[in-house]
Amino acid sequence: MTTGNPTPTKAITGGEFLIRDVSADEIFTPEEWTEEHRMMLQTGLDFVAQRIIPNLERIEALEEGLNPKLLEEVGELGLLGSSVPEDLGGLGLDFKSTMLITESMGGGHSFAVSFSAHTGIGTLPILYYGNDAQKQKYIPGLATGQLKGCYCLTEPGSGSDANSGKTSAKLNEAGTHYVLNGQKMWITNGGFADVLIVFAKIDDDENLSAFILEKGYEGITMNPEEKKMGIKGSSTRQIFFNDVQVPVENLLYERGKGFKIAVNILNIGRIKLGGVVIGSCKDAINESVKYANTREQFGRPISKYGAIRHKLGEMAIQTYALETAVYRATQNIDDAIADLAAGGMDKGEATLKGIAAFAPECAMMKILGSEVTDYVVDEAVQVHGGMGYSAETRAEHAYRDARINRIFEGTNEINRMLTVDMILKKAMKGELDLMTPAMAVANELTGIP
Ligand SMILES: Cc1cc2nc3c(=O)[nH]c(=O)nc-3n(C[C@H](O)[C@H](O)[C@H](O)COP(=O)(O)OP(=O)(O)OC[C@H]3O[C@@H](n4cnc5c(N)ncnc54)[C@H](O)[C@@H]3O)c2cc1C
Structure with a gap:
């Protein structure tokens, strides 16, 4: 977006794409x-x-x-x-x-x-x-x-409102173990994970804490695999914790800081979802091109018809835009991490802080990625015609598998709200100067005779 603001020397920060001109050589392209x-x-x-x-x-x-x-x-x-x-x-x-x-x-x-x-x-x-x-x-x-590994945050009564979980942790009298009770659901890799990151509230804490559990701990049980619309080959379990004794040294980070961990790890998951679906889209396009070149109707491959070419073109355009946006934000994150590390910060902390600075972009890439994928896989089915509806083709798999992307890692509704919320919070904290360009636009508009 061009705003007429000259490029300052400082590296760009999250949300700043709205108000800052960036020169072409600052933007990473594949x-x-x-x-x-x-x-x-x-x-x-x-x-x-x-x-x-x-x-x-x-x-x-x-x-x-x-x-x-x-x-x-x-x-x-x-x-x-x-x-x-x-x-x-x-x-x-x-x-x-x-x-x-x-x-x-x-x-x-x-x-x-x-x-x-x-x-x-x-x-x-x-x-x-x-x-x-x-x-x-x-x-x-x-x-x-x-x-x-697996990550156990969601509960039957606590999905989008993740900090409202009921799973409890109480220190035993000897002070050696936390005793965990509760249940988690929709846990990816739950069926075979050796290490479980489990979020629970200690006593009457307002905020979650995080614990590292091992699958062999007594008191961990689970339901059979969930029957799902897509990603059927991914293990998804409901897991129960009944008086599970967790050694105190397995408290992760600090008491009451579990929600902070959950949020920061989800930021990474969101932009990575944007990355993984670039691969899903390219794969669906490749499958569609192959099919369109071999399937003949009216004596010619269907790829000769404008309607099919238009579909393939649109699928490629949207995937190209997604890829461009995702890797642009990714490079911005790498630059922020490098700056923080150069200032003496530990690499792990710099990575977390660098990604957190771009939390609005992480949410946006999750939304864009999941919605572009839904478009692309839908058109892939259409290019395949009846075969796109057959479980024999990967187009059918891809169509069913894509749908989850708008739901997990925070639903797209939640991520849309977060995007605006996070950018406004940055402005209120003085990290992002939204007011100056907003006032400039207001003055320009009121100056129109
Ligand atoms: C296959 C699969 C794998 C998963 N893997 C994991 C995992 O490994 N670990 C884990 O912890 N969780 C996992 N999840 C859980 C997933 O993150 C949640 O399903 C998701 O966060 C949504 O929560 P919910 O299902 O309770 O929906 P709800 O929160 O009940 O939402 C229902 C609807 O209401 C909307 N909504 C909710 N609140 C608001 C609001 N304030 N404003 C507007 N709209 C709102 C939502 O966007 C949604 O459309 C997985 C889920 C699935 C289906």
Whole structure:
């Protein structure tokens, strides 16, 4: 957006795109990916093509042990640990590279969800909020896939209003353990996770705290797999906690700071959802182009018809716009992280702060990504005609799988409200000068004779 405001020297901050002119060379475009980046992307795409797509029906049937095995395989390629520092067993890559790896999984249907939940909400709470002992104990296993993670925030009575959860934690008399009671629902990877991040309220606290639980702790039980519209190959469980004894050293970060953890980890999840669906859209376009070139009607491939070309063109245009927006915001985040780290901040804290500064963009990319995907997969079904309605085609899978993206990581309604709310809060805190350009526009308008 151009406003006539000259480019200041300071790096751009979240929400500032509204009021600041940015020169073209400040904006990252996918043409700038290095050879190394392209190789990482290709590694992920090859894994999906060779290990996920041929096994899609087995994955969709939730074949016992298959999903965790595939996570271990992708872990052997290093792709689970891209955001984990090297001294904790990861690759220690920047945020942009992590986003690109996430994109590479986007054509993997349900597996993309298992992957994203494990590498994001299942791993990052410990990576960014754990103390040294907690990180040493869990992160190397999570980075390689030897351990699988899940994130237990939602409850039957507490979804969008996540801080209203009823799961309770009470310190035992000896002061050695918190005793957890309650239930969580819709937990991705719940069926096989070894490490569970569980949010609960200690005593009568107003705010949640977060705990690290291990699947072997006594008192953890779960319902059978949820029967879902799509992402059927992703494990989704309701989990119960009955007098589960959690060692005090497994309190994550500080008492009453669980909601802060939840919110900051969700910021990352939101922009990463924007990244993973770029892969889903490109995959749906590729499938549609292949079909349109081979399916003949009226003596010609249907790709010769303007109506089909228009669809393929629109699918590509919207995906291009999504990709451009997501990686532009991603580079802004990397720049903010680099600035904070250069100022002496610990890399983990700099990452959290850098991403939090762009929380409005994270919410926007989640909304844009999920809605563009719904458009693209819907048109993919249409290009396939009757075959798009058949479970034999990936277009049908993609259509059903896409729908969840508007619901989890905060519904799109909640993210829309948050976007405005967060930008206004930044303005009120003096982080974003909305008033000067707003007054300039007002003066211009009132100056019209
Ligand atoms: C397949 C799947 C996997 C999931 N994985 C996980 C997971 O791993 N871990 C986890 O903790 N959770 C997970 N979730 C839960 C998910 O994050 C929630 O479903 C989501 O946050 C919405 O909560 P809800 O379902 O209770 O809907 P509700 O909060 O009841 O919302 C219902 C409707 O009301 C709207 N609404 C609610 N409040 C407002 C408001 N203030 N203003 C306007 N509209 C409003 C919503 O946008 C929505 O349209 C998963 C869910 C699914 C379906």
